[in-house]
Amino acid sequence: MPTSFLCTACGTGYPPAEARPKHCPICEDERQFVPPPGQGWTSFGAMRDGHRAVVAYDGKFLGLGMTPHFAIGQRALLVRTPAGNILWDLIPLVDRGIVDIIDGLGGLAAIAISHPHYYTTMAEWSEAFGGIPVLTHAADKAWIQRPGDHVALWDGERREILPGLTLIRCGGHFAGGTVLHVADAHDGKGALLSGDILQVTPGCDGLGFMRSYPNYIPLGETAVRRIAGALDGVTFDAVYGAFWGRVVPADGRAVLAQSVERHIRWLSEDDDI
């Protein structure tokens, strides 16, 4: 009986197979890491049976997480609009309870994912909602470990997926690194759902731009300026990062400008100060 294996370090799901994968390319990439004891594996069923959903508002969006901690530990965000709902980024867990909650709030039109670290169980998520598309940027196609009909690649720089919901490719952390702009959020002032393309700092008063967060590899000036340029003309007040409570609640544009300036200044700062 084929098993859907998941990497326990990053949560990436692999196509059903008799034997566990030999490698996790996501973890072996310099942006993630293989834990010192070696790559660990579980099955989708065992992960699901050993965890339960955590559902709570995080700012103004419904957040979805799981407990106990598993893999990277991100939370997803449900974006509700009159034209339909979008789930932004994914957690590994999808079960009957999560499906019932989301269906009770109007279901899902699509899933959109910021970058390959959150692709995780996108095949199971799509299937749980009747085969809905999972939007990922074509520039990161090579990182998809479980291809299939659920994958809806998009390319270019911006894509409006529903009225007022626009995917914006910023690049940086990954070539296809994408944020979701929600124009009507925060009383019409707008919100950016940034995954870790723009990483919200622990104090919720800054943004970080790294090629690798766990391995402390910063992005260079060109990449950081490109991220800022991709957001030119985009109106937003709040920035929602990839983890619970990592939300810049207001003045997001000013926080972005200050964070870009600080990052670039430190890349070239004299060490002897």
Ligand SMILES: [Zn+2]
């Ligand atoms: Zn992995």
Ligand SMILES: [Zn+2]
């Ligand atoms: Zn990442």
